[in-house]
Amino acid sequence: MNIETFREYCLQKKGVTEEFPFDEQTLVFKVMGKMFALSGLERVPSQVNLKCDPERGIALREEYDGTIIAGYHMSKTHWNTLFIESLPQNLVLELTDHSYDLVVAKLTKKLKMALDNL
Template identity: 40%
Template sequence: MNEQTLDAYCRKQPGVTHDYQMDWECDRYHVGGKIFAMIGGDSKGVRILTLKCDPMRAEELRETYEGIVPGYHMNKSHWNSVYLDADIPEGLWERMIEHAYETVLQKLPKRVQQEIKSE
């Protein structure tokens, strides 16, 4: 998967904001001020997409796909990192981004959720 496609898909979710974190050298995607996705590199500079994930689903994805590992520099229970060159089915990329977005959105106050959904 290429970074431009992932960037566009992350940005198209309702209420998403984006910034670039210089210290981490990564693009960050937020909903309601909370990060749900990041595109950056691992310790060797290999490009990864890091996504928020339900802990049970996170473990299942890691066991199923070699290119999905515990979140790089993140809480290993709640985040996965996916190597951009990993052999991942096409639709899975989108579903993982949507899951990350929804996971964070559902933790926001109901008022904030309603504001985002009405945009």
């Protein structure tokens, strides 16, 4: 999967925006203002950081040693870095959905209602 396909997938999800809050190279995807994915566009090969359940994150790092690592410049407990060009596309999409769902689950009631009304 390339970064453009990843971007298109993220943007089709409900309530998602893209921003460059840190610099011109770090693309951040947010749902209702809360970050669920980011990518350093200058990184080769393409990499994305996604939130992940801590236990699942450890298992993924063991199973996909070297292509899924602890989150680069992120909480190593809650974030993973994926080398998306080296992983099956369906896995990247599944983990993107997982990250999105984790963030949505933690939204306030007010934000959840706003998301439901989009």
